[in-house]
Amino acid sequence: MHYDLIIIGSGSGNTLVTPFWDEKKVAIVEGGVFGGTCLNRGCIPTKMFVYPASLASAPAEAARLGVSLRLEGVDWPGIRDRIFGRIDPISAGGRRYRAEDLDNVTLYEEDARFVSAHELLLDSGERISADRIVIAAGSRAVLPDVPGIDLPGVHTSDSIMRIDRLPKRLVVVGGGVVAAEFAALFSGLGTEVIQVIRGRHLLRHFDPTVSERFTEAAAQRWELHREWELASIGAGSDTDVEVRFSRRDETLALGVDAVLLATGRVPNSDRVDAAAAGFDVLPDGRMAVDGYQRVLSGGEPVEGVFALGDVSNPYQLKHVANREARVVSHNLEHPARLRATDYRAVPEAVFARPQVASVGLREEEARELVGEDLAVAVQDYGSTAYGWAMEDTEGFAKVLARRSTGEILGAHVVGHEASILIQPIVQAMVTGTDAYTLARGPYWPHPALTEVIENALLSLGLDHPDDAPL
Ligand SMILES: Cc1cc2nc3c(=O)[nH]c(=O)nc-3n(C[C@H](O)[C@H](O)[C@H](O)COP(=O)(O)OP(=O)(O)OC[C@H]3O[C@@H](n4cnc5c(N)ncnc54)[C@H](O)[C@@H]3O)c2cc1C
Numbered sequence: 523m524h525y526d527l528i529i530i531g532s533g534s535g536n537t538l539v540t541p542f543w544d545e546k547k548v549a550i551v552e553g554g555v556f557g558g559t560c561l562n563r564g565c566i567p568t569k570m571f572v573y574p575a576s577l578a579s580a581p582a583e584a585a586r587l588g589v590s591l592r593l594e595g596v597d598w599p600g601i602r603d604r605i606f607g608r609i610d611p612i613s614a615g616g617r618r619y620r621a622e623d624l625d626n627v628t629l630y631e632e633d634a635r636f637v638s639a640h641e642l643l644l645d646s647g648e649r650i651s652a653d654r655i656v657i658a659a660g661s662r663a664v665l666p667d668v669p670g671i672d673l674p675g676v677h678t679s680d681s682i683m684r685i686d687r688l689p690k691r692l693v694v695v696g697g698g699v700v701a702a703e704f705a706a707l708f709s710g711l712g713t714e715v716i717q718v719i720r721g722r723h724l725l726r727h728f729d730p731t732v733s734e735r736f737t738e739a740a741a742q743r744w745e746l747h748r749e750w751e752l753a754s755i756g757a758g759s760d761t762d763v764e765v766r767f768s769r770r771d772e773t774l775a776l777g778v779d780a781v782l783l784a785t786g787r788v789p790n791s792d793r794v795d796a797a798a799a800g801f802d803v804l805p806d807g808r809m810a811v812d813g814y815q816r817v818l819s820g821g822e823p824v825e826g827v828f829a830l831g832d833v834s835n836p837y838q839l840k841h842v843a844n845r846e847a848r849v850v851s852h853n854l855e856h857p858a859r860l861r862a863t864d865y866r867a868v869p870e871a872v873f874a875r876p877q878v879a880s881v882g883l884r885e886e887e888a889r890e891l892v893g894e895d896l897a898v899a900v901q902d903y904g905s906t907a908y909g910w911a912m913e914d915t916e917g918f919a920k921v922l923a924r925r926s927t928g929e930i931l932g933a934h935v936v937g938h939e940a941s942i943l944i945q946p947i948v949q950a951m952v953t954g955t956d957a958y959t960l961a962r963g964p965y966w967p968h969p970a971l972t973e974v975i976e977n978a979l980l981s982l983g984l985d986h987p988d989d990a991p992l
């Protein structure tokens with residue numbers, strides 16, 4: 523069967539079926555659950571757990587402010603079923619719409635692998651081809667190579683949100699974003715969380731101030747063991763699993779009823795057999811693309827073949843996959859007017875406790891770029907009126923700028939609603955607003971928590987012209 527367009531992956535790839543294709547033949551190939559990672563097992567369900575978990579942890583926060591709250595209980599099956607009772611029908615509805623309601627779209631529910639640049643072999647043995655192919659095949663969790671990985675009670679983020687009961691004791695392996703969010707949400711819901719990491723700090727790909735202060739804050743909330751290597755997982759005596767870690771001649775053995783392996787994600791370029799078509803694959807498994815999202819072979823763009831999302835970008839973030847999907851959509855529809863993806867100021871937020879949000883360069887990267895011209899300010903939430911109201915002791919906003927021009931190079935926020943507080947900085951970085959103008963141009967409502975951003979910008983101590991806003 524020959525198509526005008528084949529899309530591999532129904533996550534961000536699903537958005538490519540615009541009215542432009544109404545009179546043309548389109549195939550979507552999806553070997554997993556329709557709708558992809560973000561909807562079914564990523565951003566959306568995790569945040570739907572994070573919110574009730576933050577409510578469940580309110581008593582501890584309130585006690586510091588003289589308010590006694592008592593948590594009566596956490597109904598895990600109820601929370602889980604409410605979340606997936608909302609998500610699963612959206613996935614099913616999307617699937618039905620593509621599979622049944624659109625005459626021009628064929629949905630193949632199996633894996634596809636390339637046999638050549640414009641031809642795919644499906645698991646069923648059928649071959650399909652197209653003039654244009656978009657690879658939106660995402661990424662998958664990587665599992666450490668240790669014994670016991672297949673035991674019941676051992677989970678990745680794909681399975682842990684659907685378990686039958688809230689674990690009493692949970693080991694979280696890994697110190698990245700997935701680990702941070704799940705450690706926070708399970709500890710918020712009342713699970714005894716024990717996080718074990720290989721290094722000294724959590725969230726190591728963030729600015730060092732974030733990494734250090736988040737690590738300190740996390741260690742106040744749940745048990746954290748550092749510098750241990752996962753050795754094996756076995757059946758425990760009076761617990762479901764025993765997780766063993768080692769360092770030199772020491773062993774750490776933890777009996778728990780569940781383990782979450784949050785040890786990174788790899789792009790699915792191998793799952794589509796990108797190499798079989800001669801496509802360039804980077805050492806980390808990402809498909810190589812040019813600025814227009816065109817897949818490369820021998821460094822040259824392959825006619826009509828595009829990739830987007832986790833399979834090709836280093837960010838592994840949904841808002842980036844969505845942006846790239848819009849670019850691919852445009853470039854498919856307007857091949858003579860190609861547009862490039864804009865990666866200026868990509869924010870990232872971690873919905874843990876505390877929250878983390880980041881945009882632009884880390885301090886060492888900014889210093890490398892501008893040297894002595896770097897201005898750095900760190901403003902604690904506790905230095906603002908709203909921070910006093912919260913009796914906050916851990917939140918802060920850090921801003922990095924070029925002293926000579928005021929250009930904002932990066933910002934890093936840890937604390938309550940960091941994911942929202944970062945947005946004015948993202949806006950300024952994209953529109954080219956300098957730090958002083960961002961601080962003094964707009965009004966900032968007093969005494970909102972946004973004052974921590976306003977004050978961080980002012981704390982940079984940048985020079986400004988006489989006629990700058992007052
Ligand atoms: C636990 C978790 C929480 C997250 N939270 C956030 C968040 O809060 N914010 C954020 O921005 N990002 C978050 N992310 C990341 C985000 O989910 C991904 O960046 C995004 O979903 C990637 O979209 P995509 O379209 O590239 O891939 P996907 O949505 O993964 O879609 C790829 C699809 O391709 C299918 N597929 C793969 N290979 C084949 C093949 N050979 N044949 C047929 N089909 C195939 C897969 O089954 C899959 O359904 C989270 C991720 C995880 C795991």
Ligand SMILES: NC(=O)c1ccc[n+]([C@@H]2O[C@H](COP(=O)([O-])OP(=O)(O)OC[C@H]3O[C@@H](n4cnc5c(N)ncnc54)[C@H](O)[C@@H]3O)[C@@H](O)[C@H]2O)c1
Nearest residue numbers: 666696697698699700701784785786787837838871872873
């Ligand atoms: N809020 C969000 O935006 C959000 C939430 C979840 C996931 N994501 C995306 O998903 C991606 C993957 O997240 P992740 O946390 O799985 O990956 P990650 O790369 O952020 O962290 C992986 C962690 O596992 C550790 N690790 C790797 N191998 C190990 C091993 N064998 N033993 C012990 N530890 C090991 C690493 O040192 C690291 O700490 C992120 O990069 C992020 O972009 C985003």
